[in-house]
Amino acid sequence: MGKINVLSTQVANLIAAGEVVDRPASVVKELMENSIDAHAKKITVEIKNGGVSYIRVSDDGSGIAPEDMPLALKRHATSKIEKAADLAAIFTLGFRGEALAAISSVSKVRILSKTQDAPNGTMLFADGGEIVEVRETGCPNGTTITVEELFANVPARRKFLKKDATEAAAVCAAVEKVALSHPEIAFRLISDGNIKLESAGDGKLDHAIYSILGKDFAKRLLQVKCHSDGVDVYGYIGRSDNVKPTRNFQNFFINHRYVKSRTAMAALEQAYSSYIAPEKFPSCVLFIDIHPGAVDVNVHPAKLEVKFSNEKLIFDTVYYAVRSTIEKNIDRPDLILCSPSPAATHSTLNAFVPVMDRAERQSSMPEQARFDRQGQIAFASSVSDQFRERVRREWNADAEQASPVRESAPIEAPKFAPQIDVSIPQVPVYTAPAVEEPKAETAEISLPEYKIVGVAFHTYIFVETEGKVVIIDKHAAHERILFETLRGKLRGFSPAPQMLLVPITVGLSQSDFNAVAEHSDSFREVGFDFDLDHTQRQVKLIQIPSALKISDVEDVFSTMADRLADGTGNVEITKQDAYEKALYQASCKAAMKGGRSDSEADMRFVVEKILTIPDITVCPHGRPVVINLSKHDLDKQFGRE
Ligand SMILES: Nc1ncnc2c1ncn2[C@@H]1O[C@H](COP(=O)(O)OP(=O)(O)O)[C@@H](O)[C@H]1O
Ligand SMILES: [Mg+2]
Known part of the structure; x- marks a missing residue:
């Protein structure tokens, strides 16, 4: 006897519903997207118990015509596309005609809606996907959809819902994203009576x-x-x-x-x-x-x-x-x-x-x-x-x-x-x-008058200049100066390579290995040279960019391979990236160290570069190199103004 059953529409709908809505947050997302597609200017989301017992999304959008109300709950019923060709360019957030069908098959849904031309609104109530009641009613233009007892008829799904607070947080995250995506719409999220999020909708x-x-x-x-x-x-x-x-x-x-x-x-x-x-x-x-x-x-x-x-x-x-x-x-x-x-x-x-x-x-x-x-x-x-x-x-x-x-x-x-x-x-x-x-280049300005006031903790240089005190982290500043100098001078040239006495072996995934084989010229331009061991999927590095520390070689090489393998990258940019990393490691090694005393000439070198190149603001790790303290702020602090 054959073993294959054709599932009933109800079971098929429940399976399909699981793909579209798996928790209150996804219900809220779908309902908000419908409101946006209906050109709403104001969308209010209200939930109770994390949305598990109650979700209501109301909008002032175009509304649903009375004759369309029963259709809205049908699977593959949509007003947004008509034919296969429409899938080639989708201008709306929804188009699959699945959300309302999915949501209504796993909850009790009430839709209140009125279009601008209709004299009255329509109310539809459905339970577990079955329409129980449709009638005329008075309501403002727009649509309000209430979803209650989500997944009450799908215990397997309900079991996987987390604590109410967690579900509420997920709803809030979904509203956040949607609200950010449309600053011209005023959003409001109310959870158990408390306003959790509000946006102005001023565009x-x-x-x-x-x-x-x-x-x-x-x-x-x-x-x-x-x-x-x-x-x-x-x-x-x-x-x-x-x-x-x-x-x-x-x-x-x-x-x-x-x-x-x-x-x-x-x-x-x-x-x-x-x-x-x-x-x-x-x-x-x-x-x-x-x-x-x-x-x-x-x-x-x-x-x-x-x-x-x-x-x-x-x-x-x-x-x-x-x-x-x-x-x-x-x-x-x-x-x-x-x-x-x-x-x-x-x-x-x-x-x-x-x-x-x-x-x-x-x-x-x-x-x-x-x-x-x-x-x-x-x-x-x-x-x-x-x-x-x-x-x-x-x-x-x-x-x-x-x-x-x-x-x-x-x-x-x-x-x-x-x-x-x-x-x-x-x-x-x-x-x-x-x-x-x-x-392309860092611009220089002329050197202002300045005075080195002193050095604190052998680390921070205090410089008085032009109505402010400039506090410089000497290591971070020197590091960036060297980096910019190297980068400025060497841009477009190959960095000097360094031969290795003992080759470094780098093991890679198949896709990373393929990327190295495919883009080996790019790696060579940066200063690497290597033999490829196809059976072991290993790269034996015999030459590396001279600026690179031995301990970082593997990391730089495999990151570069990974980015190229990813296909999300761009060869030129990835190359430049690996190259810059090598340069700033060299800069870090060569820069004056915090905590140690340095000659006045060294300090003046750093100070003058900092005062003449305003683009130098962070070290290659993103830490600030300079902080300004204005005289005005100091005066204010001491009550002088
Ligand atoms: N808030 C709303 N305002 C106006 N029309 C709506 C609203 N929500 C749903 N609809 C109508 O119901 C239809 C079905 O909605 P849905 O199941 O989410 O499918 P889709 O958004 O993919 O078209 C929509 O195409 C739209 O015509
Ligand atoms: Mg939709």
Whole structure:
């Protein structure tokens, strides 16, 4: 007897539902996306018990016509596409016609909706996918969808839900991403009666970042704006003092859809090399706009992954947009003196509100401002930092489960020069010049009058110049000066190679090994030479770039191989990366060491370089090399003004 059964529609729907909705957060994401597709200006999400018992998403969008109401719950019923050809260029967030069918098959759903032309609204109630009631009702324009008792009829799924607080954090993470992706829509998330997130919907990305990711994050950003070959890259990236221990703060939006893109992440991270420590991750809120025909969103049921028809173009545009922004914008930090605490503790309106906070008080942020204990203004972020961290962990765990694919890209040298336009962000207190294209050389200015006041702890040089005290970390500064000198002189030339008496053997994965074989010329240009042992999948290095420390050789070589194998990289950029790493290791070795005394001539050399090359701001590990302390701030601190 045959063993194959054709499953009933109900069982098939339940299986399909599992792909689209697996927890309250994915239900909320789908409902919000429907509201966005309906051109809503205001979206409110309300959940109870982490969304497990109750979810309500209301919008002021176009609404659903009465005759469409029963259809909305059917599988593969959508108003967004009609024919196979439409899949080639998708302009909406939804298109599969699966979400409402999936959600309604695993819960009790109530839809209230009214279009602008309809005299009345319609109410539909369905339980476990079966429509129980449809009737006319009075309601405002727009749609409100309530989802109750999620997975009550799928105990296997319900068992896998986490604690309510964890589910609530995941919902919040989903709302965060969607709210960031559409600053022109006002979002509000209420969990068990408490407002967890609110965005103004005034169309300003910096305002959305401020209210969603917090003041500290928003304050330390650089604005990016770049156009190249039909790709627009814009948004904000974290300054080198806004780095994170994880990738949780990397937000990429392709055509306003939050996605995990390995290509974009790799480009971002490579652009930061030599500006942040290798174990840290850069943060960003970056939008990539591209013609919908050049990106395939139909790769994953939750649409978290995308494929580009030209991955390399995306890599290059993101890389150059980010790199040139960093190179042109990294500034020397000012030392902000804290208010003396006795005066501050009893008064909320004391005179010591730092300049920066005062500026923020005047800013037009829509958030409710409050004063903290120090009398400094802080913007009431409805989500605590702890909650935020949890939200981010949640989201990450979620996204990891979605197992991002390794995307491959055709690799070739860059052959375009993107037009870069970097302007000043509105909220962050940070100024930057406008630039046209990536920097090639570090510019020098004339040496101002200066006086070395002294050296503290054999480490920090205090220099008085032009109304401020400049505090220089002599090792970090010297290291960067040497690095820039080497880079400036040697750019375009092969670094001198160093023969090894005893070869170094590097074991590689098959794909990394293949990348070495394929790009062996690139490795040789950087200064490596080697024999390939195909049977053992090993590389025997017989020559390395002279600047490289023996202990770092394996790491630099295999990182380079990995990036090339990934296919997300770009040969030229990867080569430059490996080469720069070698240079700054050499610079670090040669630089004056903190804690040791040095000759006055050595110190003057560092001081004069620092005063004449304003581009030198961070050491190759991203630590600041110089901090400014203005006379004005000192005077204020001593009550002289
Ligand atoms: N909030 C909403 N406002 C207006 N129409 C909606 C809304 N939610 C759902 N719809 C309608 O219901 C249809 C089905 O939604 P869904 O199952 O999410 O599929 P998809 O979004 O892929 O089209 C949509 O195509 C749309 O016409
Ligand atoms: Mg949808």
